[in-house]
Amino acid sequence: MEKMSRAAVLLAPGKMETQSFPVSSPQKGAAVCRVLLAGICGTDKHSYRGETLQYKGTANEIDLPFPIIQGHENVMIIEEIDPEGSRHLEFDGAVLKPGDRVTLCPDVVCGTCYYCKNFPNYPWCEHLQFSYGNMRSCNDAHRLYGGFSEYIYIEPGTRLYKIPDELPDEMAVFTEVMCVTWTPDKAKEFNSFSLEGFNFGDTIVVQGAGPLGIAHIIKARMMGAGKIIATDISDYKLDLARQFGADIVLNVNRTTEAERIERVMQETRGLGADLAVECVGRPYVVPEGLKMLRKAGMYLEPGNFVDCGETGLNIHEICSKNLRIIGMSNHSHNGYRPCMEMMLREKNRFPWQKLISHRFRLDDTEKAIQTSMTDESMKVVIAP
Ligand SMILES: [Zn+2]
Ligand SMILES: [Zn+2]
Structure with a gap:
């Protein structure tokens, strides 16, 4: 039977519902991951409110292509991975296999434009392919491109980062924010x-x-x-x-x-x-x-x-x-491993466990986003 994934779909600003999508098998260079935890970012709140214009004044200017599956601060576990993906998807060179925990840089770049060649530490690509949880509609291609979902499809060219075994999901989910x-x-x-x-x-x-x-x-x-x-x-x-x-x-x-x-x-x-x-x-x-x-x-x-x-x-x-x-738009994509190693090293120095104020299931994603907009919340996460 075809594997299905439930996902919270933002149909339009302020309008969200849970839908089911077929999970594709990973094609050449790709992977399929199960989402363990996905953080709600300020960008997700803006999109929900209808503030949907990004990269204004650049070649990547985009008004969000609804419907979308949000979520780009993702802690995931590899479910299936193509052999080429297993050799090339991990940014720091690790060979990935099913069962590995990873996080991702949301931005998938072209690698050949002026900025990709000359400013390799920032995803300032002129031809940004897309950005997970944000810039690709769930009507497109393999459809599952956001973390507010049970599964996510990882395209070739994505940068994954293996999460150190000792780093709990609840800290790893903070990696992208630290990179900003x-x-x-x-x-x-x-x-x-x-x-x-x-x-x-x-x-x-x-x-x-x-x-x-x-x-x-x-x-x-x-x-x-x-x-x-x-x-x-x-x-x-x-x-x-x-x-x-x-x-x-x-x-x-x-x-x-x-x-x-x-x-x-x-x-x-x-x-x-x-x-x-x-x-x-x-x-x-x-x-x-x-x-x-x-x-x-x-x-x-x-x-x-x-x-x-x-x-x-x-x-x-x-x-x-x-x-x-x-x-500074985006973040330095070579910061993920250093940030995860820092969090491990500084585990006892900062009260990291207080960063997650609320945890919601996938079906309550809309409530989660609304909660994340209140004064009494810090990082709100979805555990699909
Ligand atoms: Zn973000
Ligand atoms: Zn580029």
Whole structure:
């Protein structure tokens, strides 16, 4: 009998239902995986809300091709794999076999365009083939391209990463989010210029203490940050921010912008923060972040991955303070193994188990997404 997979299908923004799909046998270079755990990303929430425009202004500009199966932060186990896939799908060279646990980089690139050849550490491909959980409709080809599903079809050219045996699913599911913290690494490259970039002991403001904000707090702490200041509207999230290494937390609902900027000035001897990173995913927080920076400070922008519109900026302030703004779409795809090894090494240093606030079954995916949009949630996961 043909094997079937149930999956949560986003038919249109705000409209989700569980459907069944046949599971294809893996073709040359491909694999089929069973999903163990799939995290809900900020992008999934944006798509659910109808904010569906991505990669605007690039060759990959796309308005999501509904219906889609979401889910790109996936912990999976290999069910079936073609011999060629078993030799080529694992990014760090491991030979894969059924039963191996893996995670994936959602972006499948062409490998031949200008960016693939010249900037091999970022999936900035001009001809992005597709992105799991996001950019391919479940009407296409092998249909199962998202993690909110029992099974997922892995196409040739996908980058899989073998999960170390000792790393539990509940930590491995955080790998992709950790990889999105390559913004401070980029900032580090700039410290060869005097006073710029990320230097040991620097003060960093993290706007937004959801999973991406917490990941940045972890990363900044390990990279030698001095004071870490986190802002959010949720006391629950700010409390977690503290537990993961933030020194100062500011609730945006109980302080004014002027008070928050003043506090940053007090904490930095009147200079301003060295760095600020936007992890809210809303354009309107950017002007405040820029005001918190010192002269020649650096603003990191990984949060607005989805087009959420514009914001008013006084460009003179960028000029008058010699600010540098670094955008980062996606993440460094060679960061997966290092991030998993880091989590293993730092298992006892951070309260990783607190990152997953809710766990839902596949049939409750819509409820899971709605829960992930509340103030009292951190990483929400689907266990199909
Ligand atoms: Zn994501
Ligand atoms: Zn390319």
